[in-house]
Amino acid sequence: AQKITQTQPGMFVQEKEAVTLDCTYDTSDQSYGLFWYKQPSSGEMIFLIYQGSYDEQNATEGRYSLNFQKARKSANLVISASQLGDSAMYFCAMREALNTNAGKSTFGDGTTLTVKP
């Protein structure tokens, strides 16, 4: 069964506006982590932000924040003040058994974000 679902194949946002990229997940594990990665058109994968299942506060990294709603099993990425350089594919990933070294990560199919000038 799909463990990570990104329902938005493509999103558009005006430059300087905020945008939310959706991610829902499914797990029965108590200790897990949610991760977001950015893949620009050049192809590299860049780690953006991480949220642990036991973290009480939503994670933030600069203009990126993670809206973590544990009961709803969602971990949406919020990008504030969008820039043209934010245009990329964004992947949500989940890793179970977070406190061990063996946890495997499962990736969603990604959302393509286009920032309009």
Place this chain on the structure above:
Amino acid sequence: NAGVTQTPKFQVLKTGQSMTLQCAQDMNHEYMSWYRQDPGMGLRLIHYSVGAGITDQGEVPNGYNVSRSTTEDFPLRLLSAAPSQTSVYFCASRVTGGGYTFGSGTRLTVV
């Protein structure tokens, strides 16, 4: 610069040929993995390793072998290339609880 180094960046193989994709990291990460990314899709796990001498299968292991003789190196071997293995391959490493550091990818075409 510290990170994950993948070679080659591009490769064309004929059906039935074998080859090895190289991956090396200098961050002393115990966990390393190989993913493949097909057009318009997310990453699927091929094989992974939690430390030197230990490897295990991921979601799509058929047609691939790995070994981990050192902490630094984690090569991926294609045994007999097939057109279905045309993809972009990423090597990644991490510490426990951390996000992945990815290599720059290998774009493989099998004709």
